[in-house]
């Protein structure tokens with residue numbers, strides 16, 4: 001049975017930066033509260049639709065792997081903030097890339113969508129159903145955010161990244177995975193206004209209300225991720241000492257510290273970028289993985305522990321053994337269209353649109 005190894009990686013971060021000070025211009029909050037409770041200093045706000053971020057990430061990941069778009073057998077787009085629900089996001093990337101031989105599906109498990117997609121693609125590679133897959137994790141939360149609610153508005157950001165998985169006979173790639181879900185408490189993280197339940201019932205798309213029980217989510221996140229990490233470390237026989245780098249979901253620095261501590265891996269071997277991007281939901285782990293490579297934190301044959309949690313409440317962990325190559329084979333010249341507004345102007349636009357839809 002072949003293994004599924006990661007041979008390409010690429011990210012696409014929207015350039016507009018929204019700082020904690022920017023948030024304090026329209027919310028009753030401050031940098032000290034946000035930093036001490038979450039570790040977040042700034043986040044990105046996209047000036048383009050999610051499909052654009054997905055396409056640029058995908059083109060970069062393909063060039064990194066040295067593959068042609070026509071080599072792809074499958075594209076998985078992990079997200080809960082699709083541009084349209086029909087048709088799906090993955091088919092848009094298939095069209096833009098010209099990946100005419102690829103099937104295309106979306107996976108929505110909220111913040112763990114990339115990781116659930118990783119399991120789906122690697123299982124299909126191991127079964128011999130496909131050989132080359134593109135797995136994207138991307139999210140555009142800003143148009144769906146309730147910017148009047150300080151409990152959630154300070155936590156999230158936009159972003160996207162993609163990885164290429166290929167069949168290999170080498171002893172590398174996704175070595176173990178564990179998926180789980182605390183469905184019994186699914187209502188503690190709920191976004192009202194997204195979904196057909198609200199259609200034609202006085203809601204306008206994007207006019208959301210967030211139910212968010214922060215402290216309970218925090219507790220469950222630590223329990224779920226720790227349980228999943230224990231399972232995959234046990235299955236591979238690696239143990240904490242065998243982990244070279246933890247690449248966790250980036251929702252809150254205190255959660256990352258608690259999970260690393262429970263896994264027995266010190267923070268020096270745990271990748272953190274939550275201070276720069278906040279919680280980008282499905283994009284956090286792939287963006288962190290790409291940046292781990294860019295920063296030289298992933299060595300050939302390194303054992304990586306990826307772990308995440310999200311609405312549902314879904315949670316997961318993967319052990320990934322890296323291959324010999326930690327540098328891209330090539331680069332793509334695809335870029336985002338130029339930015340013409342500040343992050344604060346984009347957010348103020350979302351707020352005005354929401355007020356407009358409420359008054360309509």
Ligand SMILES: CC(C)(COP(=O)(O)OP(=O)(O)OC[C@H]1O[C@@H](n2cnc3c(N)ncnc32)[C@H](O)[C@@H]1OP(=O)(O)O)[C@@H](O)C(=O)NCCC(=O)NCCS
Pocket residue numbers: 028029030033034037038111150151152154189213214215217218251252255279309310311
């Ligand atoms: C959200 C979270 C940061 C809140 O931290 P906390 O220490 O639990 O804070 P609390 O909820 O107890 O709130 C404490 C106070 O701060 C206030 N507060 C909340 N948001 C605030 C903000 N942005 N700025 C200032 N004050 C804020 C609350 O109103 C509360 O005030 P009160 O005591 O007068 O009622 C934390 O619970 C958390 O990170 N949870 C996990 C969330 C997460 O990662 N979700 C990701 C889902 S994928």
